[in-house]
Amino acid sequence: MRVMAQMAMVMNLDKCIGCHTCSVTCKQAWTNRTGTEYVWFNNVETRPGQGYPRRYEDQEEWKGGWTLNKRGRLELKAGGRLRKLLTIFSNPKMPSISDYYEPWTYDYATLTDAPAQEHTPVARPKSLLSGEDMKIEWSSNWDDDLGGSAATEKHDPMLRKIADKVKLEFEQTFMFYLPRICEHCLNPSCAASCPSGAIYKRSEDGIVLVDQDRCRGWRMCISGCPYKKVYFNHRTGKAEKCTFCFPRVEVGLPTVCSETCVGRLRYIGLMLYDADKVLEAASTPDEHDLYEAQRDVFLDPDDPDVQREAEKAGIPRDWVQAAQRSPVYALINRFKIALPLHPEYRTMPMVWYVPPLSPVVDVVKDTGEDAEDQGNLFAAIDALRIPVEYLAELFTAGDVAPVDGVLKKLAAMRSYMRDINMGRDPNGAIPQAVAMSEEEMYDMYRLLAIAKYDERYVIPPAHAEQAHALEELATECAVSEYGGGNPEIFGEGSGGVDPIAVENFQMLKDRQTSDTIASPSDRSARVNLLNWDGKGTPTGMFPPRADETEKP
Amino acid sequence: MDVFLWVIVPYLCLATFAVGHFWRYRYDKFGWTTRSSQLYEDRMLRIGSPLFHFGMLGVVGGHVIGLLVPESWTDAIGVTTEMYHGAAIGGGLVAGVMTLVGLAILIYRRRTVGPVFSATTRMDKVMYAFLGVVIVLGMWNTIAGSVLSVGGHYDYREGVSVWYRSFLAFQPQPDLMADAPIGFQLHGLVAFGLFALWPFTRLVHVFSAPVGYLTRPYIVYRSRDDAALGSHAPRRGWDRVG
Numbered sequence: 036m037r038v039m040a041q042m043a044m045v046m047n048l049d050k051c052i053g054c055h056t057c058s059v060t061c062k063q064a065w066t067n068r069t070g071t072e073y074v075w076f077n078n079v080e081t082r083p084g085q086g087y088p089r090r091y092e093d094q095e096e097w098k099g100g101w102t103l104n105k106r107g108r109l110e111l112k113a114g115g116r117l118r119k120l121l122t123i124f125s126n127p128k129m130p131s132i133s134d135y136y137e138p139w140t141y142d143y144a145t146l147t148d149a150p151a152q153e154h155t156p157v158a159r160p161k162s163l164l165s166g167e168d169m170k171i172e173w174s175s176n177w178d179d180d181l182g183g184s185a186a187t188e189k190h191d192p193m194l195r196k197i198a199d200k201v202k203l204e205f206e207q208t209f210m211f212y213l214p215r216i217c218e219h220c221l222n223p224s225c226a227a228s229c230p231s232g233a234i235y236k237r238s239e240d241g242i243v244l245v246d247q248d249r250c251r252g253w254r255m256c257i258s259g260c261p262y263k264k265v266y267f268n269h270r271t272g273k274a275e276k277c278t279f280c281f282p283r284v285e286v287g288l289p290t291v292c293s294e295t296c297v298g299r300l301r302y303i304g305l306m307l308y309d310a311d312k313v314l315e316a317a318s319t320p321d322e323h324d325l326y327e328a329q330r331d332v333f334l335d336p337d338d339p340d341v342q343r344e345a346e347k348a349g350i351p352r353d354w355v356q357a358a359q360r361s362p363v364y365a366l367i368n369r370f371k372i373a374l375p376l377h378p379e380y381r382t383m384p385m386v387w388y389v390p391p392l393s394p395v396v397d398v399v400k401d402t403g404e405d406a407e408d409q410g411n412l413f414a415a416i417d418a419l420r421i422p423v424e425y426l427a428e429l430f431t432a433g434d435v436a437p438v439d440g441v442l443k444k445l446a447a448m449r450s451y452m453r454d455i456n457m458g459r460d461p462n463g464a465i466p467q468a469v470a471m472s473e474e475e476m477y478d479m480y481r482l483l484a485i486a487k488y489d490e491r492y493v494i495p496p497a498h499a500e501q502a503h504a505l506e507e508l509a510t511e512c513a514v515s516e517y518g519g520g521n522p523e524i525f526g527e528g529s530g531g532v533d534p535i536a537v538e539n540f541q542m543l544k545d546r547q548t549s550d551t552i553a554s555p556s557d558r559s560a561r562v563n564l565l566n567w568d569g570k571g572t573p574t575g576m577f578p579p580r581a582d583e584t585e586k587p
Numbered sequence: 588m589d590v591f592l593w594v595i596v597p598y599l600c601l602a603t604f605a606v607g608h609f610w611r612y613r614y615d616k617f618g619w620t621t622r623s624s625q626l627y628e629d630r631m632l633r634i635g636s637p638l639f640h641f642g643m644l645g646v647v648g649g650h651v652i653g654l655l656v657p658e659s660w661t662d663a664i665g666v667t668t669e670m671y672h673g674a675a676i677g678g679g680l681v682a683g684v685m686t687l688v689g690l691a692i693l694i695y696r697r698r699t700v701g702p703v704f705s706a707t708t709r710m711d712k713v714m715y716a717f718l719g720v721v722i723v724l725g726m727w728n729t730i731a732g733s734v735l736s737v738g739g740h741y742d743y744r745e746g747v748s749v750w751y752r753s754f755l756a757f758q759p760q761p762d763l764m765a766d767a768p769i770g771f772q773l774h775g776l777v778a779f780g781l782f783a784l785w786p787f788t789r790l791v792h793v794f795s796a797p798v799g800y801l802t803r804p805y806i807v808y809r810s811r812d813d814a815a816l817g818s819h820a821p822r823r824g825w826d827r828v829g
Binding site for chain 2: 116117119120123124125126127129131132162164166167222223226227229230231232234235236237238239247248249250251252253254267269270271272273497
């Protein structure tokens with residue numbers, strides 16, 4: 036047993052309202068630069084839909100991820116090492132910018148510069164790649180809320196697999212949102228595809244990162260990732276991907292997408308897993324068994340054997356404790372209601388999803404039946420094969436049984452909790468029908484419905500004694516070598532450098548989690564006016580009050 | 588003049604080449620990339636780029652054999668001059684035509700595709716000019732010198748190659764180069780100019796040819812400890828006393 040820790044996420048799709056706040060805040064934080072205009076580390080897709088980039092899920096076309104060869108051994112779907120090197124001069128499977136979209140801006144200047152004329156001047160769209168006028172024909176969310184889906188729906192690779200039934204019953208439309216970030220896989224095919232070895236998995240927390248100094252722009256990761264979550268920065272010529280906001284996670288804060296999620300649907304926590312079993316699990320012959328195989332790779336943090344092995348592997352004690360409190364572990368292995376996205380790619384993804392019950396509830400509600408009665412819901416889950424089969428194509432390689440199980444648990448929770456909320460006696464038969472105890476069901480409800488900030492995000496900070504090596508804090512500055520730290524000598528920029536995570540994120544956290552006005556007392560903080568929320572008066576911002584100066 | 592052209596200039600270029608690469612690697616690892624433009628345009632690149640690069644590999648291989656392997660070695664294993672020149676001209680023509688056609692497609696693409704053209708730096712243009720001239724002159728030497736025998740026959744294995752090996756051994760014999768036909772002289776000079784430019788262009792990606800990929804494990808794990816992104820090594824945690 037070789038215990039490793041992995042920072043993982045679960046998203047509860049029933050709560051996603053498709054507001055794209057996560058995408059926008061992520062973009063503001065990470066990809067608001069030239070060269071990454073089309074890059075969305077986090078995007079929200081309307082399903083059924085083509086996704087972003089278009090039809091990325093069709094691995095027969097894109098050849099992302101892993102596959103089993105004739106001898107049953109795991110190999111990259113796009114071919115082995117030699118083949119990769121032979122196609123290095125022109126990657127045959129790389130999406131072009133038209134599969135994403137051509138980024139553009141508007142010629143806003145004409146709105147103010149235009150001479151007096153009969154017609155109102157318009158700001159024409161200009162391509163950000165060539166600077167020419169362009170016609171906007173596609174973007175990252177062109178089919179948002181099923182917009183234009185009559186024309187584009189047929190291109191959804193997942194829907195096509197169950198196409199014969201859809202034709203008959205498509206008038207019973209269903210829809211849900213799928214927010215996606217990098218999966219930070221246990222068996223990342225992007226890293227395996229990188230000829231330079233620039234993509235690595237951090238051994239402490241499993242976050243998959245691109246070393247910008249080692250990336251040489253061979254572009255194999257972009258085609259190697261089946262989720263198409265590694266992007267090519269066309270200005271720097273290097274690959275970039277979601278970082279799981281490692282500067283924030285290292286100091287115990289959730290990712291930007293989670294922090295700003297309006298629906299509070301994201302959960303972050305640690306998973307302990309057995310690194311020796313990953314390859315075997317990824318090589319499971321039957322695609323339908325991949326979900327269970329991956330669950331078997333995870334270790335129970337309450338097991339004394341696991342704790343002992345974790346200690347041997349150098350995982351700090353408080354990390355094991357965090358793994359015990361991990362909401363992600365609870366959703367995946369205790370309640371078993373979270374499912375991996377496309378396990379059939381065999382990358383062992385680590386961002387899991389609680390599938391949405393809402394398509395089923397909506398249909399029952401439309402019929403005028405009681406949409407919170409577990410009998411009605413169970414019958415509907417069985418009858419509404421299209422949403423269920425579609426979800427199965429996304430989360431269990433097409434195996435309907437696990438999705439059925441999850442949806443029934445969610446339906447049971449719905450009707451069980453209704454009794455409690457209405458002041459009636461809870462019906463113990465309902466949790467029993469889905470093989471759960473009443474207590475478990477209530478715990479599940481608590482975690483899904485009312486878990487607070489510190490229950491949804493159980494993130495142990497990286498250790499202070501390691502602080503020097505932390506990527507975020509490794510900001511040794513030349514000035515400090517001259518005994519710096521005196522902020523008065525050379526003006527604003529002088530003195531020791533405060534790492535951003537300490538200066539801003541920790542302050543932010545203090546402010547969010549304390550009842551009183553918070554300001555760091557152990558350091559002379561510089562206040563960022565943009566972040567100042569009006570709480571308190573940081574020292575130095577205002578001249579001292581008259582009555583204060585008179586006091587001794 | 589001969590000493591200047593065939594001793595001083597080549598060594599200056601070689602020094603620039605070596606020191607330039609050291610400097611670039613030390614200070615600009617972030618800029619060390621192929622700067623691929625495949626994202627912008629795929630159709631022409633799919634033909635042009637493999638043609639050019641594989642052709643170039645052949646051309647480089649041919650130069651290594653032609654310049655570094657002395658005639659006495661090939662004689663020793665029983666390769667006659669006719670066999671040698673036949674193979675050299677045949678291989679050289681195939682590789683050269685591939686390279687030239689590939690380069691033509693790539694330059695045409697670079698000029699006509701809007702996004703690719705606007706991502707082209709001034710350095711790229713200078714580099715393309717040098718590269719194009721070197722390749723055209725090399726082709727001219729092969730065709731005019733060896734196939735058509737314009738201006739008489741010249742055996743570079745007894746001239747240019749010997750000079751090149753003497754140059755690498757730091758015992759240069761400039762008179763050998765001074766006697767070579769003008770085509771060979773120009774080809775050599777422009778090539779040395781290209782070598783001097785090399786470390787400051789995107790051509791540096793040649794030196795990161797990912798051969799290690801064939802043997803390394805698929806998944807790379809790295810600890811936070813050795814992944815320090817800061818350019819400075821951690822300072823020692825103590826101060827000297829006294």
